[in-house]
Amino acid sequence: MAPLTQTKTGRATVEPRAFSWTWLGVAPFFLFVAAFLIWPTLSIIAQSFLDQDRRLTLRNILELGRPFIVSSYVYSLQLSAVTAIGGGILGGLLAYAITIGGLPRPLRDAVLSFSGVASNFAGVPLAFAFIATLGQLGVVTQWLRSVGISLYPAFSLYSFWGLSIVYIYFQIPLMVLIMAPAFEGMRREWREAAESLGATSWHYWRYIGLPILLPSILGTMVLLFGNAFGAHATAFQLTGGGSQGNVVTILIGAQISSDALANPGLGNALALGMIIIMGVCIGLYTWLQRLSARWLRS
Amino acid sequence: MAFLELVNVRKSFGASVAVENFNLAVERGEFVSFLGPSGCGKTTTLRMVAGFEKPTAGRIVIDGVDVTDTPPNRRNIGMVFQSYALFPNMTVADNIGFGLKIARRPADEIRARVEELLRIIHMSEFGRRYPYQLSGGQQQRVALARALAIQPKLLLLDEPLSALDAKIRASLRQEIREIQRQLGITTIYVTHDQEEAMALSDRIVVMSRGRIEQIGTPFEVYNFPATRFVASFVGTLNLLQATVVDAAIGLVSVEGQSIRVARPLTQHRSGDAVSLALRPELIALDGQINSEVNRLSGTVEDVTFLGSIVRVRVRLSANKLHFDLFNNPQLRPPQPGSLITVQFAPEACLVLGEDASPAHPMSASAAQAA
Amino acid sequence: MLKRFWPWFWFTVGAMYFLVPLYATFDFSLRARRGELSFAAYANVLNDIKFVESFWFSFQTALATIVISALVIVPTAYWVQLRLPRLRPVIEFFTLLPFVVPAVVLVFSLARTYSRTPLTDSREGLWVLLIGSYVILSFPYMYRAVDTGLRSINIHDLTEAAQSLGAGWFTILARVIFPNVYTALLSGAFITFAIVMGEFTIAALLAQPAFGPYMNRLASSRVYEPSALAIISFALTWAAIAAIQWIGQGAQARVAGPR
Ligand SMILES: Nc1ncnc2c1ncn2[C@@H]1O[C@H](COP(=O)(O)OP(=O)(O)OP(=O)(O)O)[C@@H](O)[C@H]1O
Ligand SMILES: [Mg+2]
Numbered sequence: 059m060a061p062l063t064q065t066k067t068g069r070a071t072v073e074p075r076a077f078s079w080t081w082l083g084v085a086p087f088f089l090f091v092a093a094f095l096i097w098p099t100l101s102i103i104a105q106s107f108l109d110q111d112r113r114l115t116l117r118n119i120l121e122l123g124r125p126f127i128v129s130s131y132v133y134s135l136q137l138s139a140v141t142a143i144g145g146g147i148l149g150g151l152l153a154y155a156i157t158i159g160g161l162p163r164p165l166r167d168a169v170l171s172f173s174g175v176a177s178n179f180a181g182v183p184l185a186f187a188f189i190a191t192l193g194q195l196g197v198v199t200q201w202l203r204s205v206g207i208s209l210y211p212a213f214s215l216y217s218f219w220g221l222s223i224v225y226i227y228f229q230i231p232l233m234v235l236i237m238a239p240a241f242e243g244m245r246r247e248w249r250e251a252a253e254s255l256g257a258t259s260w261h262y263w264r265y266i267g268l269p270i271l272l273p274s275i276l277g278t279m280v281l282l283f284g285n286a287f288g289a290h291a292t293a294f295q296l297t298g299g300g301s302q303g304n305v306v307t308i309l310i311g312a313q314i315s316s317d318a319l320a321n322p323g324l325g326n327a328l329a330l331g332m333i334i335i336m337g338v339c340i341g342l343y344t345w346l347q348r349l350s351a352r353w354l355r356s
Numbered sequence: 357m358a359f360l361e362l363v364n365v366r367k368s369f370g371a372s373v374a375v376e377n378f379n380l381a382v383e384r385g386e387f388v389s390f391l392g393p394s395g396c397g398k399t400t401t402l403r404m405v406a407g408f409e410k411p412t413a414g415r416i417v418i419d420g421v422d423v424t425d426t427p428p429n430r431r432n433i434g435m436v437f438q439s440y441a442l443f444p445n446m447t448v449a450d451n452i453g454f455g456l457k458i459a460r461r462p463a464d465e466i467r468a469r470v471e472e473l474l475r476i477i478h479m480s481e482f483g484r485r486y487p488y489q490l491s492g493g494q495q496q497r498v499a500l501a502r503a504l505a506i507q508p509k510l511l512l513l514d515e516p517l518s519a520l521d522a523k524i525r526a527s528l529r530q531e532i533r534e535i536q537r538q539l540g541i542t543t544i545y546v547t548h549d550q551e552e553a554m555a556l557s558d559r560i561v562v563m564s565r566g567r568i569e570q571i572g573t574p575f576e577v578y579n580f581p582a583t584r585f586v587a588s589f590v591g592t593l594n595l596l597q598a599t600v601v602d603a604a605i606g607l608v609s610v611e612g613q614s615i616r617v618a619r620p621l622t623q624h625r626s627g628d629a630v631s632l633a634l635r636p637e638l639i640a641l642d643g644q645i646n647s648e649v650n651r652l653s654g655t656v657e658d659v660t661f662l663g664s665i666v667r668v669r670v671r672l673s674a675n676k677l678h679f680d681l682f683n684n685p686q687l688r689p690p691q692p693g694s695l696i697t698v699q700f701a702p703e704a705c706l707v708l709g710e711d712a713s714p715a716h717p718m719s720a721s722a723a724q725a726a
Numbered sequence: 727m728l729k730r731f732w733p734w735f736w737f738t739v740g741a742m743y744f745l746v747p748l749y750a751t752f753d754f755s756l757r758a759r760r761g762e763l764s765f766a767a768y769a770n771v772l773n774d775i776k777f778v779e780s781f782w783f784s785f786q787t788a789l790a791t792i793v794i795s796a797l798v799i800v801p802t803a804y805w806v807q808l809r810l811p812r813l814r815p816v817i818e819f820f821t822l823l824p825f826v827v828p829a830v831v832l833v834f835s836l837a838r839t840y841s842r843t844p845l846t847d848s849r850e851g852l853w854v855l856l857i858g859s860y861v862i863l864s865f866p867y868m869y870r871a872v873d874t875g876l877r878s879i880n881i882h883d884l885t886e887a888a889q890s891l892g893a894g895w896f897t898i899l900a901r902v903i904f905p906n907v908y909t910a911l912l913s914g915a916f917i918t919f920a921i922v923m924g925e926f927t928i929a930a931l932l933a934q935p936a937f938g939p940y941m942n943r944l945a946s947s948r949v950y951e952p953s954a955l956a957i958i959s960f961a962l963t964w965a966a967i968a969a970i971q972w973i974g975q976g977a978q979a980r981v982a983g984p985r
Contacts, residue, residue: 083805084813087798091820091865094858098835099827105838152740159733169740174967175960176744181926182941183956187747190754190953197750230743247441250408251499253428254435255455255506265454269445281825288828291926295942307830307927314837314931326838329831336826353444353488 099333106326118323122331127309127324131331133218134287134306140222142282145229149282150275152230153237158244170238173231180228181291188215188224188296216296224292229282236281240274240350270353277346284339287332306332357420359384359542360405360510365414367400374400376566378414385540387533389553392563393589398546401563402512405544407431419509434503434541436513440495442487448498449474449483455506473501476535493524500532504539511536511543517552529556550590554578562586584708587633594639596675598632598707600624608632608707611672615650617705624707631708636667638704639679641690642697649699652677656690670696748960755953767954771944777955780940784929787853787936788922791860792915798861799868800911804903807876808885814873821865829927832859837931852932859928863921868914875910876903913970920966924959 109115121127156166179187191198192215199209214220244267252262290307297304306328313325358381365378375397382388390398403409405416407428416424423431442451449470450457456466474480477497487495496516503511516532517525533556536543547553553560554574562569562577562585570582581587588595601607603621607614610632617632624630642651654677658669666681666689679698681689690696758767771777806813824832836855837846845851881903888898904911926938941959945952 080809083809084802084817087802087817087820090798090858090861091823094836094855094862095820095823095827095832098832098839101839102831102835148736148740148743151736155733155736155740159736160730161733161737165737169737171967172744174970175920175963178920178924178963179960181924181938182945182952183751183924183959186754186945186952186956187751190750191747197753198746227743227747230740234740245439245441247437247439248443250406250428251435251437251441251443251502252454253408254406254431254433255502256429256432256458257454258429261458265457266443266445270443284825288825288830290828290830291938294926294930295945307828310830310834311927311931314834322838325834329834332831333827336828340822340826353486 102326102329103333106323106330109323115323118327119330121324122327127328130304130306130309133304135335137218137221137225137305138283138286141225141229141286142279144222145226145282146233146275146279148226149230149233150237150278153234153241156234157238157241166238169234173234175231177228177231177235180289181295184224184227184292185295188220188227192220192223221293221296224296225286225289228289228292229286232282232285233278236278237274240271240278244270270350273346273350277343277350280339280343280346284336284343287335287339358382359386359419360544361415361417362401362405363415363417365401365404365411365416367397367404367409368412374566375404378568380561380568380571382542382544384542387536387543387545387556387558389545389547389557389560390563391547391550391553391560391590392569394548396563397566398548398563399514402514402544402546405510406433406435406512432506432509434506434508434511436496436499436503436511436516438515438518440487440492440499440519442495442499442502444487446486447483448479448485448487448490451487451498452501452505454502459506469505473505476504476538477501477531492520493528496520496528497531500535504535504541509542511541512546513543514546515548516545518547518549525552532556554590562589564589581706584631587706587708592636592678594634594636594677594679595708596632596634596672596677598630600626600628600630600707602626603628606702610652611674613652613672615652615705616702617707618702621707623709633706633708634677634700634704636678636680639677639698639700641681642699649701650705651697651699653695653697656692656694656696658692659689661689668696670698748957751953751956755950755957758950758954767950768958770948771951771954771958774944776940776944780935780937783935784923784925784937787857787860787934788919790857791864791922792918794857795861795864795868795918796911796915799865799872799914800904800907801899803869803872803876804881804899807873807881817869821869824863824866829859829863829925830931832862833928833931852934856928856932856934856936860918860922860925863925864914864918867917868911871910871914872907875907879906909973912973916966916970916973920963923962923966 106118107114107116109117122131152169155161156169188196190196192209192213193199194210202209215224248266248270249262252266257265288307289305290311293305293308294311297308310325310328310332313322313328360380360382362378362380365375366373367375378401380388390401392398400409404411407423407426411424414424415422418431418433443454446454452473453466453470456469470483471480474483477500479494479497479501482490482494482498487498490498496519500513500516513532517529520528529552532545545553545556554577557574559571559573560577561571564585570577570586572580572582577586577590581590587593596610598608598610598615600621601609601614603624603626606617606620608617608621608630609615615632621630652670652672654670654672656668657671657676660667660669661683664683666683668679668681668690670677670679677698755767756763756765758764758770802817806817827835833855836859840846840851840855843851845855884902884906885898888902893901923937925936926942929936930939930942937959941952941955944955
């Protein structure tokens, strides 16, 4: 730990004696991040432009155009978009209900702490929860059958819509966790000021409530999008992994364990595509955050 | 008939009563302040007038119409909040024009009205700014303009200046008063700052613990407080323990020194323990008033220099007494430890009963003066 | 009241979405014996030596992750607040990167970059990679928690007071700063714990005998036991989150309560 090396030099005075010494204090952090995050990621990005003989090439990138890869990206993007919007709307409405909707305070606390748990729900537990619910023998499936609606064979938990329903389970709580404080930041006086100026509830939401919240809502949905796009365990559990026509994360995972695709450069390019999409998400999210923070500063 | 009437209004939150037995009639164009300590129900009363709270009992009548059950968005009342409450997503101009836009007024009418209001609040160049780009004082002026844009029947302000610093507070309150006079709009102004209430109001409603203590002009409330609460809340006051010597001729004694008051003490009997209330500014050094005067002697304990005024604290034996001298560089102020005699007129004396009873000679004259 | 209809409606929809799958899982987990409700599936799980082993493995991994993460984050956050406030946005950026680089990409990069080194050729090496990835994943939570915790105490005064009493940097960190951010640290630690215990992707792709891959293997070979496992894992996460809240309340009581 670098601060220790400061024992002699930094002790006599509180002012940093030497510029370079001060920087040593954060060296462990940067070393760690460099070794386990930056260096590997950068080297993957670099390698996706190199062929097996370490010569510059665009072949790996062009390989991304292979139909099964394109369809896999499209599938992942669609899944992420659908679950971000679905989870965002449901989660947003739930966040609204427990904050300014006027429900009893204990409900709000219960939903928030439940959301903390459920947003980390993934993989086997989540997959099995839905198999027990909407699988062939699931509770809801059987209940629907008893009232004359048969989900199967039209529906499958392993289909696009099945996967979407499962993903939304962890998307809703993430939305709730991020949006609840935003709703609570809506000041009562804004609504009252609007009312005293003749506004109805519709006017208030149309001109004040929604415009103020929109950057946060969109930003959080972008975050949900990235959350779904990077998810691996749940899809792996439900679809068995490895098979074609699947989400991108599973394709990448398959690159590690097997040599299913002869070209190692392709795996790098897959990862690069993913990093770019996630980077765009975070950029968009940061921009939207700043937009809403600007208004709410005063 | 009065323009705004509150009749027997009462508001309780669960078991606790916030406002009780509230009766008030405000004339058209009048500027009325609600003054009282924190938690006395000022905001609650104002919010009932605005329609954000529904009275538990009683009626609220505006311009002859009972609005007790009318929702706030149909009362046509302008409201200014302590925290400004400007819509952060709209420019200054859009904020001011919001009420007109809701009312579906034509665009050029809105533009003209917004410009006029911007001129009134001296912020013509600021129309395109956002609230976060304004200072607190500017934001509050915009909030005022926004409330005035709809030409409300009534303007309500809830401690509009308390978040601002002292200098701006003084100038903005003058501005508010001028605009109010200019537009002739009936106004209720909530504050816990008595100086502000005095400076602005046609009449002041002094409140304590959900009840009205006194309604009167600043002059009446200050000089002829109706209750012990009003006397001590409004302005600084010396309260001396005294005993009634002769109720019929108005003679009391403070630590053996006798004091004559202006009127007979009809509500007290000789021997009663009372409080003698004296405003610091009505007390002078001995020798400055030549008519019939009361005198008290004691030791100077402390001298505080307040700029234009020097406040002196005198200890009798059990009682303490403050009084004010105008600053005068030629005269040395009294020295701590020295003996001193002060004097004051019988008319300066208020006699208050021991409890909160509204009993003293001056209330009679207050009634006559009104 | 009609006015509250929509809030109640959306709350009910949300609650159903959350609770029905949990109820279904629980119901399913009790049906291991034909025709009766029993905890047989739970007994099977708890008696499985593989369960105990993988749980213990993940538990150790989680503890190691938390300790390393704390040792890196606390001095860094402290130093940044004390001496390098300009660096805060940079640090924040780096702690947010794990969101940009998803777990599967992270483990892929690590495996590729360090292939044919001791890190990937041995069990211990892979364990180091595993813990390293988890520490990276924990940074967003740990840094946020510790940074907030540090802001609530006056570290400048504490540092100068300690220095004036002759304390060195190690003493300041260990005896003054750590105890004061203990609560904040714990809340970050419990989130980390919950994440590590259930993590599948990294552990599976590094071929580690962790709890997540174990659940996955069990899921493909058994019918009722996975549901029991799901309930157990959910309860575990819940316990971790409850511990955070309990600690948070304790901290509040300590600040606000009577002395
Ligand atoms: N929504 C509410 N629920 C319960 N009690 C309330 C509510 N609003 C106000 N009160 C209570 O009513 C009393 C009067 O409150 P009010 O806000 O009117 O005081 P105020 O005179 O405006 O004080 P301040 O100068 O501090 O603003 C207080 O005791 C307060 O606690
Ligand atoms: Mg108030």
